[in-house]
Amino acid sequence: MxxxxxxxxxxxxxxxxxxxxxxxxxxxxxxxxxxxxxxxxxxxxxxxxxxxxxxxxxxxxxxxxxxxxxxxxxxxxxxxxxxxxxxxxxxxxxxxxxxxxxxxxxxxxxxxxxxxxxxRSLREMVGNQALHGRKHAVAATAVAGLATVVFGRARAMADATIERRLLADRRRAREAGSPTPWWAR
CATH class of the missing domain: 1.10.10.10 (Winged helix-like DNA-binding domain superfamily/Winged helix DNA-binding domain)
Known part of the structure; x- marks a missing residue:
């Protein structure tokens, strides 16, 4: 492979x-x-x-x-x-x-x-999986990286949702014949 x-x-x-x-x-x-x-x-x-x-x-x-x-x-x-x-x-x-x-x-x-x-539960898992020394550093780096990636995706989804809502509000205002306010232009 x-x-x-x-x-x-x-x-x-x-x-x-x-x-x-x-x-x-x-x-x-x-x-x-x-x-x-x-x-x-x-x-x-x-x-x-x-x-x-x-x-x-x-x-x-x-x-x-x-x-x-x-x-x-x-x-x-x-x-x-x-x-x-x-x-x-x-x-x-x-x-x-x-x-x-x-x-x-x-x-x-x-x-x-x-x-x-x-x-206590995690200490037991660390001992059973031999996650100490270099293995611990690799595991911790991976978890921190995963958290950063997930947070970034959540932020991107939230930003996209806000943008979709703003565009939908503008479209509804245009369809209703309302002038677009200065702050939404």
């Missing part, structure tokens, strides 16, 4: 593993963590992104989550009322809001327990 055929087989296997095995498993895991915390999966994802990347603007958070400014604002309002995050004025941009995760004993205890349990 030639190199091109091997690359195609490996690519097909990775797509299948990612979409059919890993994706649903991660979603189910996130759903169960959210249910345990009494939050939505999106809210848990928001907290995870903020925890991992530190405080960030609400606009950047929306970009990372694939949500509109309005959806992010509503989610942040709920999370702030429940004591999970703080919304602060940005020192750099007057109209931008910075989001910061706040300590929350009940949430943090649940998340810590879940991470410890997952860590």
């Amino acid at each position: 030639g190199r091109a055929a091997e690359e195609e087989d490996a690519t097909d296997e990775l797509v299948t593993l990612l979409l059919d095995d890993l994706g649903p498993a991660l979603q189910w895991y996130r759903d169960e963590v959210a249910r345990t915390l009494g939050l939505s999966p999106g809210e848990v994802l928001c907290l995870e992104v903020c925890r991992r990347h530190g405080s960030m603007s609400s606009g950047r958070l929306g970009e990372r989550l694939g949500l509109t400014r309005s959806a992010v604002a509503k989610m942040l309002r709920r999370l702030e009322e429940a004591g999970h995050v703080a919304r602060l004025s940005s020192p750099d941009h007057e109209q931008e809001i910075e989001v910061e995760v706040r300590p929350h004993p009940a949430r943090d205890a649940v998340l810590d327990a879940q991470r410890r349990a997952l860590r």
Whole structure:
């Protein structure tokens, strides 16, 4: 089998593993963590992104989550009322809001327990598969690369959806005889 055929087989296997095995498993895991915390999966994802990347603007958070400014604002309002995050004025941009995760004993205890349990399971898998040293680096690089590719595809799909909606709105406005506003020209 030639190199091109091997690359195609490996690519097909990775797509299948990612979409059919890993994706649903991660979603189910996130759903169960959210249910345990009494939050939505999106809210848990928001907290995870903020925890991992530190405080960030609400606009950047929306970009990372694939949500509109309005959806992010509503989610942040709920999370702030429940004591999970703080919304602060940005020192750099007057109209931008910075989001910061706040300590929350009940949430943090649940998340810590879940991470410890997952860590134990993964440690066992690493030992069984001998994924240490160079093998660990290869596996970690592959997972990071997969995450980058998936995030890029999600962003491209979201951008295409926005573009289709804008074009459809313009078409409807033309068909209705409405003049195109200056900002949509």
